[in-house]
Amino acid sequence: KKTFKFTVLAGDGIGPEVMDQALRVLECACKGEDFELSYSRHDVGGAAIDSQGEALPKSTVDACSQADAILFGSVGGPKWENLPPAKQPERAALLPLRKIFKLFANIRPGLLYPQLTDASPLKKERIPNGIDIVCIRELTGGIYFGEKKTYKTEDGEDAACDTMSYKVSEIERIAEVAAQTAMSRGKKIYSIDKANVLQTSVLWRKTITAFMEKNYPEIELKHLYVDNAAMQLARDPNQFDVLVTENMFGDILSDEMAVICGSLGMLCSASLGDGSNSLGLKFGLYEPAGGTAPDIAGKGIANPCAQILSAAMMMRYSFGRDDIAKKIEAAVRKAVCDGVRTGDIAFGNAAVSTKEMADAIIERL
Amino acid sequence: KKTFKFTVLAGDGIGPEVMDQALRVLECACKGEDFELSYSRHDVGGAAIDSQGEALPKSTVDACSQADAILFGSVGGPKWENLPPAKQPERAALLPLRKIFKLFANIRPGLLYPQLTDASPLKKERIPNGIDIVCIRELTGGIYFGEKKTYKTEDGEDAACDTMSYKVSEIERIAEVAAQTAMSRGKKIYSIDKANVLQTSVLWRKTITAFMEKNYPEIELKHLYVDNAAMQLARDPNQFDVLVTENMFGDILSDEMAVICGSLGMLCSASLGDGSNSLGLKFGLYEPAGGTAPDIAGKGIANPCAQILSAAMMMRYSFGRDDIAKKIEAAVRKAVCDGVRTGDIAFGNAAVSTKEMADAIIERL
Ligand SMILES: CC(C)[C@H](C(=O)O)[C@@H](O)C(=O)O
Ligand SMILES: CC(C)[C@H](C(=O)O)[C@@H](O)C(=O)O
Secondary structure, three states: EEEEHHHHHEEEEHHHHHHHHHHHHHHHHHHHOEEEEEEEEEEOOOOHHHHHOOOOHHHHHHHHHHOEEEEEEEEEHHHHHOOOHHHHHHHHHHHHHHOOOOOOOOEEEEEEEEEHHHHOOEEEHOOOOOOEEEEEEEEEOHOOOEEEEEEOOOOOOEEEEEEEEEEEEHHHHHHHHHHHHHHOOOOEEEEOOOOOHHHHHHHHHHHHHHHHHOOOOOOEEEEEEHHEEEHHHHHHHHHEEEEEEEEEHHHHHHHEEEEEEEEOHHHHHEEEOOOOOOOOOEEEEEEEEOOOOOOOOOOOOOOOOHHHHHHHEEEEEEOOHHHHHHHHHHEEEEEEEHHOOOOHHOOOOOOHHHHHHHHHHHOOO | EEEEEEEEEOOOHHHHHHHHHHHHHHHHHHHHEEEEEEEEEOOOOOHHHHOOOOOHHHHHHHHHOOOOOEEEEEEEHHHHOOHHHHHHHHHHHHHHHHOOOOOEEEEEEEEEEEHHHHOOOHHHOOOOOOOOEEEEEEEEOOOHHHOEEEEEOOOEEEEEEEEEEEEEEHHHHHHHHHHHHOOOOOOOEEEEEOOOHHHHHHHHHHHHHHHHHHHOOOOEEEEEEEEEEEEEEHOOOOOOOEEEHHHHHHHHOOOOOOOOOOOOOHOEEEEOOOOOOOOOOOOOEEEEEEOOOOOOOOOOOOOOOHHOOOOOOOOHHHOOOOOHHHHHHHHHHHHHOOOOOOHOOOOOOOOOHHHHHHHHHOOOO
């Protein structure tokens, strides 16, 4: 029997409680299959700062190195908010994980079921059929990882700088991820840049254009400036199908997209490396788009769907079982559309607990 | 009699038609005052490319140098869309103007009258009283004007880089503009950065914090990461009062804010330098937030309010006549709230022409 091996980094706040339910759902979804799930839990984030003095302990990294994927919860919370920004759990855990495991492609579905349009801040008539788009963000390049420094100007003033850089191969590999995503959907890509101002964006635009013409001539590729994209997302999100953009723009736009999709409790993400896990598939880190929700942590009422859907993405990309991913996604959708809802999407109606939500999903697998 | 001298750069598309009406309103608003308006018209943008081969001819710059302010329309359009991004009218006119005239502070009110909430993409219950916030964007620093280059990597790959840099004095002067704006409003500032990733943001946060503590202890200052700000703006814009941020973040967030405020036809902006015009006040460039709207250009149906409100801002900041600015703003508000509306804000009801809209505003001055 094959083994699908992953680490579980549940983290802080609601992380552990939604993770428990995601694991239950995952195990049920995989019962009777020709493989085994094997996972181990490790500290990360605030919990790891408290127990081991750092947000990403070496033991956690080592465990991840031996696995084929990481199922991540969420990290951070008020307890660690007064740490300097660069030491805060989210940053201090996620950026090194992305770099160490070369997770260059972040895939975030912006999916809002038509039954949940009330959850979106947008007027219903703007999104009569919900929202269904995908944002692909470059995750290991750009200004996040470029040279940074503080210095004195000639006049002796304090100053600082950050460098944004991209090379062709970095752009091509994220273009490939965008293209594959587009081929499985509407074959339409919007590439977002700021080519009227940035030299990296000029290279970005030129490289993606040439890449698509050569490899995916059937895909319709359009370009949009990032400021315009921020407008269009809030005006009419469904004019997009697949969006692809560089690291920093993707940080901003994918969060804007998330809020427009209503409930963070429903949104998952995948951060993928190349095809080098022990199955020859993509190593990846899978996590909900939302945070640790300290206000409801420990109450057993958080929405586990984002975590469950993240586990589904893991089955798809790191373990090659699109069928199981689809089965889980369908069960989540069915449960929610049957009206089983945690408080964040109940709109004042009776809400179920985290565990009851998972129960309802398991029933529908 | 004093003379208030400005150049009129109407530009392309609807630019000239809304400009004509803005000038009419401005003249009526200033009739009988103890100063004279003196202005001259100059080519800019696509029109200037066509007539003189460049988006910002030297003659235009020279005229602006002799004036105390610039009233700007909008530039660009399909005719010039196939020019390389860096040569497109908007970019090729605006960036040099900002640099030449040291227009380091961009002020964009995000104002949506309660009567116009239908125009916003946001649900009415999110903005029951409309929207009233202000975005202050640093405009001559950061990655826009840092070193840019293309180069070959060690492996011979094409690559590009852009540099984002800030020094203390650049941050302090925009902090001062934000503080003054906040003092005239709710005394609350959100500073937006990415201090968990960028060194420039660390300096930004530190400098603004120290500046406010020292000079404006009565202002409540909070900090937000840019990705979170992009979420919060779309979720609940009125939690903000004054936002202040660096150039690129401001480009993105101010456009997101604009779309959330419903109609671009209602939004104005000011780009201010220091107090060095011939009146000892701030030299500034005043322009609508929207574009040239090629689809309706020449039809006489565009909304002139943004241009009119831009002229009001000019009276306030470059000519020191807050009273006249307020008079114009009140007249625009009254006309719109009395139901006089151009097509963009008529919601299917009878719409007036550009000129009729201006007439209605003049009647209410
Ligand atoms: C924590 C932070 C560094 C991170 C980012 O900006 O990439 C987060 O906002 C995200 O989007 O995953
Ligand atoms: C035209 C472009 C360079 C400009 C900018 O990005 O600053 C525009 O988008 C704006 O916001 O005024």
